[in-house]
Amino acid sequence: MNRIASAYESLLECFGPQGWWPAETTFEMAVGAVLTQGTAWRNAERAIDNLRREGALCPEGLSRISPSALRKHIAAAGFQRRKAATLGLLSELAGNTETGWRALLATPATELRGRLQSVRGIGPETADAILLYAGRCPAFVIDAYTRRFAVRHALADRKAGYAAMKELFESSLPADPDLYAEYHALLVALGKEFCRTQPRCADCPLRRDLPEAR
DNA sequence: GTCCAGGGCCTAC
DNA sequence: GTAGGCCATGGA
Numbered sequence: 298m299n300r301i302a303s304a305y306e307s308l309l310e311c312f313g314p315q316g317w318w319p320a321e322t323t324f325e326m327a328v329g330a331v332l333t334q335g336t337a338w339r340n341a342e343r344a345i346d347n348l349r350r351e352g353a354l355c356p357e358g359l360s361r362i363s364p365s366a367l368r369k370h371i372a373a374a375g376f377q378r379r380k381a382a383t384l385g386l387l388s389e390l391a392g393n394t395e396t397g398w399r400a401l402l403a404t405p406a407t408e409l410r411g412r413l414q415s416v417r418g419i420g421p422e423t424a425d426a427i428l429l430y431a432g433r434c435p436a437f438v439i440d441a442y443t444r445r446f447a448v449r450h451a452l453a454d455r456k457a458g459y460a461a462m463k464e465l466f467e468s469s470l471p472a473d474p475d476l477y478a479e480y481h482a483l484l485v486a487l488g489k490e491f492c493r494t495q496p497r498c499a500d501c502p503l504r505r506d507l508p509e510a511r
Numbered sequence: 512g513t514c515c516a517g518g519g520c521c522t523a524c
Numbered sequence: 525g526t527a528g529g530c531c532a533t534g535g536a
Contacts, residue, residue, distance in 0.1 A: 337534075337535080340533065340535090375534080379531060380532095
């Protein structure tokens with residue numbers, strides 16, 4: 298077993314199954330992926346709660362509210378102008394309908410990734426998060442937690458780009474969306490508990506399995 | 512007051 | 525091609 302695969306076993310043993318993504322519908326997952334960009338999840342969650350109260354967590358509802366109201370509802374997640382525009386474009390991509398959204402998610406992964414990334418404000422990471430959690434496609438999400446984990450444990454070079462980092466994880470694991478989803482969630486759990494509060498990973502549960510970068 | 516959080520875009524080299 | 529500034533808000 299390679300180091301990335303064995304680290305997964307250790308994480309699962311340490312934190313238990315996370316059962317991600319925290320959302321009720323696939324569209325809500327996509328909205329969450331946009332809202333959490335460069336922002337603590339706690340703040341994205343507030344914005345999601347506001348949208349839920351307004352009935353705007355579906356393409357129809359989102360397209361119904363005014364741009365200024367949308368900005369107000371998502372303000373807690375920060376970058377409100379950009380994110381409001383992105384959410385509007387995402388809904389448009391789905392034809393502003395639930396059936397359009399489902400049809401979009403049913404398109405082949407490569408095409409779906411391209412269409413998502415054609416939306417201004419959706420880059421490789423957000424596209425992969427939507428692909429993985431909403432589309433159940435085997436796309437590994439490289440976020441800040443994943444990057445810190447890989448660099449800290451000398452699995453990847455600090456300068457590795459998004460594509461290289463993604464290739465590293467995907468080539469080390471079977472192409473299983475459930476596995477990718479669980480792994481990513483476990484890395485977030487690890488990051489929240491250790492990698493930020495313990496910069497040197499003094500008590501990191503992976504220390505006995507993985508070397509640390511010097 | 513300062514720093515940073517589950518990014519992405521744009522501009523200047 | 526890539527490093528750095530910028531977008532915005534909330535909590536530690």
